[in-house]
Amino acid sequence: QEYLAQYLNGVLNSYLASYFLFLTASVWGVERDKVEPNDLLRFPLPMPTEDNEYLVAHIVELGKKLGSSQSQSTVNETKTLLNNAVFDLYDLSEVERILVKDTVNYTIDFRMKREASKALDPPENEELIAYSSQLIDAIKPFLQTLNEMTIVADIFETKTAPLQVVKFSLVPVPGRALPTQVITGQVLDDVLKKIATQLPVKLADTIYTRRNLRIYSGREFYIIKSVQRRYWNRSAALSDADTIISEQMKANYAAVR
Numbered sequence: 001q002e003y004l005a006q007y008l009n010g011v012l013n014s015y016l017a018s019y020f021l022f023l024t025a026s027v028w029g030v031e032r033d034k035v036e037p038n039d040l041l042r043f044p045l046p047m048p049t050e051d052n053e054y055l056v057a058h059i060v061e062l063g064k065k066l067g068s069s070q071s072q073s074t075v076n077e078t079k080t081l082l083n084n085a086v087f088d089l090y091d092l093s094e095v096e097r098i099l100v101k102d103t104v105n106y107t108i109d110f111r112m113k114r115e116a117s118k119a120l121d122p123p124e125n126e127e128l129i130a131y132s133s134q135l136i137d138a139i140k141p142f143l144q145t146l147n148e149m150t151i152v153a154d155i156f157e158t159k160t161a162p163l164q165v166v167k168f169s170l171v172p173v174p175g176r177a178l179p180t181q182v183i184t185g186q187v188l189d190d191v192l193k194k195i196a197t198q199l200p201v202k203l204a205d206t207i208y209t210r211r212n213l214r215i216y217s218g219r220e221f222y223i224i225k226s227v228q229r230r231y232w233n234r235s236a237a238l239s240d241a242d243t244i245i246s247e248q249m250k251a252n253y254a255a256v257r
């Protein structure tokens with residue numbers, strides 16, 4: 001029983017448990033300390049078997065290590081290993097892992113920490129590159145039928161603009177050495193500030209929605225969104241890729257009718 005308790009403790013300290021409780025517990029999304037016992041009972045915990053024995057033992061070991069005195073860097077490393085072990089236990093796909101990680105790091109983090117959340121900070125170039133690479137990976141399979149075209153991204157660096165711009169281009173195979181690159185020295189801030197004033201749409205007296213822009217021009221398309229990390233993560237790239245593919249399919253269908 002002690003072993004099973006340690007196993008459960010390890011799983012409950014993972015991103016996947018936070019993700020599950022955030023989606024299913026009625027109050028956990030607002031206040032973490034109000035998780036009800038029934039919320040935990042609904043969590044689907046795989047029983048230890050011969051097939052998952054190694055993963056279960058690894059989760060128990062990491063859970064114990066997480067509870068011991070460690071430096072912050074070691075804690076972060078242990079958490080990463082624990083999350084990956086739990087993802088393997090539940091056999092999550094790469095896309096599912098991205099959605100869980102981003103939900104915890106951006107959505108849950110944002111709601112729990114409010115103003116202290118880093119989800120509202122401008123994205124770093126590394127995050128923009130990860131976003132662009134994920135979007136490219138999602139769209140490339142639709143271009144590879146004849147293996148003639150590929151896709152590359154140019155990230156326009158801004159200084160004070162409230163919006164971020166990434167340009168994607170269809171180019172002949174093999175493309176270029178760096179599929180994603182950061183473009184500096186572009187004076188876009190003033191233009192983006194003017195565009196930003198047109199994006200908020202008033203739905204009611206105190207309710208506004210913010211639109212994202214997708215501009216298509218020949219073999220290029222631009223994505224323009226608020227300069228906040230929560231809009232430029234890998235799960236956002238998956239969502240944007242789905243929208244782009246859908247819009248292009250609809251446009252192509254309309255063109256042939």
